[in-house]
Amino acid sequence: MSQYIVQTARYEHLQLAEEICLHMEESAKARGTGIAKRSPDYIKQKMVEGKAVVATTISGRFVGFCYIESWGHGKYVANSGLIVHPDHRKSGIAKEIKQKVFDLTRKKYPASKIFGITTSLAVMKINSALGYKPVTFSELTDDDNFWKGCASCTNYDVLTRTNRKMCLCTGMLYDPAEEEKNKKKPWDFAKQSKLYERWLRFKKHVLFKQPKDKPADEGEADKPKEKESERVLVYSILAIALGCAIYLAA
C-alpha cells in the first residue's frame, strides 16, 4: 500500500497553505531561479475551487502540491506550482501528483491546451510521459498575466530583452486536438535528455553573453541591439534545428 495520499485538495487541506508557500520560496532560493510568487490566500482559493492536488502522508502531513491556472480565457491551462517536500523527493510522488492534476485538468478543461515552462529535468521527464512536447514560447499563451508571473524570477531580464521569445525555461505543450489527430509517441525524454542538457548549456551561453559596455563612438550605439537581434536569430535557427532533430529521432 502507498505511504501517500494524492487527492484533489479539500477544506481540511487549507491549513497547509502557509507551509506550501514556504516550501515554494525555499526551493526557489535553493535553485537560484525564482518562481512566480504565490500567497497562502491564493493557494487556499485554488483549493476551494477544486483546482489543486495535494499529497500528504497517511497522517495528513504535507508531501506535495500542484494547481491549475487558466489563461487566455481558458484556451490554455497550466499545471503550476509543483512542489514536493525535500524529505519525500525521488520517490515518484511528483509523477503521481502531476498525473492526478493532469487528469483533473482534462476533466475540467477538455478542449484546452495544457502547457508549462520549466528548467527542471524531472518536470520535463514527467511532462514528456504525459504527452507534452517541447515548443517555442510563441506556441504558448500570449496572456500578459501569465508572463507577469515570471517577474519574480532572477532570469526575467532575459525574457524581456528577447521580447518573450526565449528564456532559460523550456516551453512544453499538450495539445488535445493534436493528440487526438495523430496519437504519436510521446517525446522520449530518456533518449533526448543528453541533447537537452547540451541545449541548456548552449542557451545559457547565448543568453547570458553581455553586449560590450560602451560604444566606441555615436555610430556604434546601436550595435548592442544588433548583436542581440543576431543572437535571437541564431538562437531561433538552432531552436528549429533542435525541434527537427527531436522530431526525426522520435
Ligand SMILES: CC(C)(COP(=O)(O)OP(=O)(O)OC[C@H]1O[C@@H](n2cnc3c(N)ncnc32)[C@H](O)[C@@H]1OP(=O)(O)O)[C@@H](O)C(=O)NCCC(=O)NCCS
Ligand atoms: C522537481 C520535483 C517536483 C520532483 O519531485 P520528485 O518527487 O523528486 O520527482 P519524482 O520522484 O516523481 O521523479 C520523477 C522523475 O524525475 C526524475 N528526477 C527526479 N529528480 C530529478 C532531478 N533532480 N534531476 C533529474 N531527474 C530527476 C526521477 O528519477 C523520475 O524519473 P523516472 O520516471 O525515470 O523514475 C522536486 O524536486 C521539487 O519539488 N523541486 C523544487 C521545486 C521545483 O523545481 N518545481 C518545479 C517547477 S517547474
